[in-house]
Amino acid sequence: MKLNLVALSIFNLFLVATLINASTETHNERKPYIVYMGDVPAAGISAVNEHQNLLRTAIGDAKLAKESKVHSYKKSFSGFVARLLPHEAKRLSEEEGVVSVFPNTRCKLHTTRTWDFLGLSETLQQKNSKRESDIIVGILDTGIWVKSPSFNDKGYGPPPAKWKGKCFTGANFTGCNNKVVGARYYHLEKEIDPRMDEPSPVDTDGHGTHTSSTASGASVKGASLYGIAQGTARGGLPSARVAMYKVCWEDGCNDMDLLAAFDDAILDGVDLISVSIGGPSRSFFDDPIAIGSFHAMKKGILTSCSAGNEGPHPGTVQNVAPWILTVAASSIDRHLVTAVKLGNGMETSGISINTFSPKKILYPLTSGALAANGSGQGYGNASACDYATLSMNKVKGKIVYCLGSGSQDYTIKELGGAGTIVTLDEPTDTAFTTLIPGAFIGSKDGSKIDHYIDSTKNPQAVIYKTRSVKMAAPFVASFSARGPQVISINILKPDISAPGIDVLAAYSQLVSITGQPMDKRVAPFNIISGTSMACPHAAAASGYVKSFHPDWSPAAIKSALMTTATPMEIKAEDAELGSGSGQINPLRARHPGLIYDISLNDYVRFFCKEGYNSTSIGLLLGGKKRFNCSSFKPAQGTDGLNYPSMHTQVKNKNSSISAVFYRTVTHVGYGKSVYKAIITSAKGLSIRVVPNTLIFSKPRETMSFKVVVKGGVMKKGNHILSALLEWRDYKHSVKSPILVYRPGQSVG
Template sequence: MLSLESLTVESGRNLRAFTTKVLVHLHRDGKVLVKVAETSLATTRDDDGHGTHTASTAAGNPVQGASFYGLAQGTARGGAPSARVAAYKVCLKDVGCKDVDILAAYDDAIADGVDVISISISREAPNILSNSFAIGSFHAMTRGVVTVGSAGNYGPDQGTVANVFPWMITVAASATDRRFVDRVVLGNGKALTGLSVNPVNFNGTKFPIVYGQNVSRTCPALQASFCAKDCVDRDLVKGKIVLCDEFLANKEAYKAGAVGSIVLDTFTRDVSFVFPFPVSSLSLEDYNSVKSYVKSDENPQAEILRSEEIIDKEAPYVPSFSSRGPSFIIKNLLKPDVSAPGLEILAAYSPEASPSDNPGDKRSVKFSVMSGTSMACPHVAGVAAYVKSFHPDWSPSAIKSAIMTTATPMMNVMKNPDQEFAYGSGHINPTNATDPGLVYELELQDYLKMLCAEGFGPGLLTKISGRNITCSERTEVKDLNYPTMTTFTTALKPFNVTFTRTVTNVRSPNSTFKASVVPLRPEIQISVEPEVLSFGLLKEKKTFVVTVSGKGLKDGSVVSSSLVWSDGGHSVRSPVVAYSINPFG
C-alpha cells in the first residue's frame, strides 16, 4: 500500500499546475521511502493531489482500469512498482519550503536508507551551493544516494533551468504520443479544436455564447473582455457559455455560474488542463473566429464536446513550459540532463483534492491528469530505482551515466529548436539504461576539485563535506568526468577546447569500443584520441581526450553533435555542445 502526500508552493509564473512541488525519496525492494513535501495540514495526508500523482508515478503498484472519468483508460503503474512509500512534511501552504525542513528531510531520508531521492522542487540559486537542494543532494551523493530533480517550469526562455548541480539528475518534461483535445461546435456548424481535459458531454445541446464585455455591469470594456476578477455578472451568464480574452478567466466564468467557457490560450499554448467545468482553450486564429461569429450572429450558440485522446505523431518533444538551458551559474555543464514524460500525465490523485485546483470543484477522483517537470522527475526516479535493482553496487554517477548515455535524442529541430538545452541527452530509455556498456563515474573528490575551481573556499567545502579540504587540486567544469561535453565560446572568436574523460567497462571482459562522431557539423570539428578503447577486465577504466574547435560561432548559436562509443551492440552516446548564447551579460 502507498502512503502518498503532497505540497503546495506558489512560485514563478503563477502556473499552479506546474509550480506545485514535491520532494520524493525512493528505496527499492520493499524498503522504499518517499519524502513528500506537504500542505498546511498537521499530518502528511494529501489534500492537494500533487504528491499522490508524483509518488505513484515513481513507485505506484499496477492498477487496472485507471482513468480520469474514462479518459486515458488503461493500466497505470509507477516506474518501480515494488517500492514502498513513506511521506514526511517539509512544506506548508502559507509558508513554503523552509531550508531547515528540507535539509532535515534529506537527513532523515539518508538515515532511513533510501536509494533514490526524487525532488520535484525547483528554486533559483545564485550559485551551485546556495540552497538546501544543493546541500541536501550533495550529502545524499556522498552516501551513495541518487538524487533526481525537476528542471523547472519557466520555459521556453533560455537560461531558466534550475537544479543544475552536477551531482543531481536534472529532468526536463517531454510529450508522449497521447494528447487530449476538445472540440467546439458553433451554431453555424463550424468545428474548432481546442485544448482541455474535459470529461463532460453536453449531449448535443448547444448553449448561447456571450462575450465578456457584454456580461459585466461594473468593469471597463477592456477588463470585461478579459473576464477579469469580479467582472462577470452571475445574472447575465446563467445557462450560457462565456467567451473570454484571457486563459485564466475560466475561473471567473465558473465562479459566476456559467455552463462553460471558451478562452484565448494566452498561457502555454501546448498543454491541456483539467478545468472545473467545460472549457476550450483556443489558438488566436480559432478564438477570433468564434468572436467574429458571436458578433455577426443574432443568436450565437455552441457546444463544447467531451475531450478526445489523439495520437501525437511528433512526440517526443519538449513542451513550452519546461525550463531551458544554458545554466546561468555554471556555463560549461549541459543542463537539463535528460527528458521524461511530463505532459498530460495520468497518475494517482488524492480523493481529498480538487482535480482542477478550484475550491468550488467538489469532484473526488482517484486518478487525474497533470503536466509539468514535476511529473517528469519521478519517471526518472523510477528508472534510477529500476537500474539500481540490476546493479545494487553502482554509484549515483554510474546510474546517472547509464540513464544519460542510453537516452534518445530528439531529432525534430522544428519542435525542439533549443535542442540539448531543452532535452539534455535525450528522452529516457529505461530498458537500455540497465545495460549501458560503459559508464562515466565521479567520486566525491572530483566534485570537490570542481567546486574549488569554481571559487568556493576550503573552509566552506570542509564544512559541507565533513573533510579537510585545502583546494590544492582543482578541476575545471569542462573536465569533470560528466557524460556530456559542453563549452561556452565568445561569438565570432575561434576556439579550441579539450575534454578529458574516463569510462568504466560494465559490459564484459575483453570488450572493444570504437569512437564515432555523429552527425558531423561544418561549424565545429571534433576529434577523439584514442579512437579505440580495448578492455581486458570488467570495471576496467580507460581515458580519452576529445578536442572541439571552430573558427567562431554566430552570436546566439547552439551547435551540437555526439560522441558515440560502440562495440556493435551498445551505443554509448555523449552530446557535444558548443554555444555562444550569453545569458550572463
C-alpha cells in the same frame, strides 16, 4: 514542479506581498538562518553542543542563544537553524567550522500510458518485482494519501531490514503500511509561527500523492480521471516501497524543512530520493537541495530533481548541482483534445481537461465583449472575460468566448455560465482542468468563432468531453525550464527529459481535482503537468537500473540513463539546453556498455577548480579543516568533471571556440569489446577524439580519452552549436551531446 496557472498567479501575489513586507521590516528583527557545517562531527563530539556553543559566541548571551535555536541537523550532516540578526549571521559565517550561512527562504512545487511509452511494460515490471521490493524511494513533497489504491500493500511483506525510518500520525493520517513504509513531516516554522497548518503527513494538496505514485505506485486497472486517459495506472517501480517526507505546506517549502528531511532520509535507508521542488539557482553551499543531495550522494543515494517550469526562456533551469539528476519535462504519444462544435456546423478542437459531457445538443453562445456589464467597475478587459467585467444576466446559461490568459473559467462559473472557449495568445502543449466545460483554442479558429458570434442572430455551440488521441512524440514541453545554467556554466543542465505533460497518477481525495474551493470534484486519480511529474519518472528509471546494479554509484546510474536516452525533437533555439541528453529509456539503461563514473575525489577536484574555499571543502569531507586543494591532482579540461555530456560557454560573442574535455569510461559489458568514436557535428565545429578507438579486454576496465573542440567566431544570430559523440561497439551505442553556447542572450 506541478504546473498550475491559478497556483502560479497566487504565488506571484504571495511573492509581491513578501517583498512589500520585507521592505517594511526593521533591521533588528530576528529571522531564521541556516548555518551549514559540512559533514557530521567525529565520534565523541556532540553536534548539538557544538551548535549551541557557536550560537552563544555569535549572540553573546547564552539564554538568548538557547531561545533562538530552532533545529539541529546532526544525523547525515551538521548544521542548525536559528533566529538571527544580520550581524550575528555574518559573525557566524566567519567562524571556523562553518561552511555557509544563508537565510531561510521558500521554494515552490515545481500513469496510465507513460511507462508503456517508455518501453517498460507491465510484464517486464512483474518479472522484476522481487528486486524492486527491496528498493525504498524517498519523496520530498506535500505528503501522501495512503488510502489511494496505488498504495495498497496487498501481497507485500514487511519493509526491508535496512529500513530505519518512522511513520508519524496526525490529522487524517492514521499510519503507514508495507507499501508506504514511512511518513514524516517537517514544519520548523511552526516553532516561529504557531498559526501554521496542523502537522500531519497527509496530503491536502495532491502533488505528493501524484509524484509518489508516478515513481512507485502499484498497478491499478481501470484508472482514469472521470473516464479520461483510461488504463492501468502504475509507477515505474510498482513493487518498490515509498517513504514520504512532507516538507511543503500552503505557504511553500522552507529551506530548513528540506534540509531536515534530507538529514533523516539519508539515515533512514532510502535508496533514491525524488524532489519535485525548486527555486532560483544559488551557490551550492547556500542551496538546501544541493547540500542535502550531496550528502545523499556520499552515501550512494541518487537524487532526482525537477528542472523548473519557467520555460521556454533560456537560463531558467534549476537544481543544477552536478551530482543531481536534473529532469526536464517531455511529452508522450497521448494528446488530450476537447472538441467544439458551433451552430453553423463548424468544428474545431482545443486543449483542456474537460470532465463534463454535454447535457444539450447546443448551448447559447456569446463573447466577453458582448457580455460586458458596462458599469466600469471592473479594471480588466471584458473581451478577455476578466473578473468583474461581465454581466451575470448576459452570461448565465451560456458558453462564453474569451480572448485569453487561461483562468476565465473561474469567472464564468461564478456568473452561472455554461462553459468557456478561450483563445490563447500563444499555442500551448499542456492541458489544464477546467471548472466548467472549457477548451483552449488557437487564434485562427478563435477569429472564426468571434465572427460567427457577431454575424449570427442566435449563436450556439457545444463543448464535448475531452478524449485521447495519438500524436508524434517525444518533444520538450514549452513550460520546461531551459539552460544554460548560471552556477557551473560548463556543466550542461538539464541532464535528461522524462514525461511531464498530462500525466495521470494517484491523487489525494482531501482536495478537489483543480484545488479550487468551489470545485466539488474529487477523484482517486488526476491529470497534471509539470517538471514535477517528470522528476519521479526519472527517479523510478534510476531505481530500475539500480535494481539490476545495486553496487553502482549514483553517477554510474545517472550516466547509464543519460548515454542511452532517446533523441528528442528539439527546436534550434533550444537544442540540448531544453532536452539534456534526451528522454529516459529505462530498458536500454540496464545495459549501457560504458559508464562515466564520478568519485567523491572527482567532486573535490571540481570544487577546487570552481574556486570554492578549501576550508569549506574540508568540512564537506568530514572536518578536515586544513584541507589543501594543491594536495589533489588538479581537475583537467574545460569542465573539470567526468560528466556524461560536454558543454562550454564561450567567453563572449567575439571569441573563437576552444574547449578540451577529458573523460574516463568504465566497461560494464561482458568480456572483450572494441568501441569506435563517431562524431556528428554542426557546421562550424571541428571535433577530434583522442584516441578514437577504445579496446577493453575485461569488465570493469577503464580507459581515458579527450575530446578537442575547435571553431571560429559564431555567426551573428547563432548562439548554439551542437554535436554528438557516440561510442559504438557491436551491441551498444553510448551517446554524449556536445554543446557550445555563446553568451549575449537573455539568461535568468
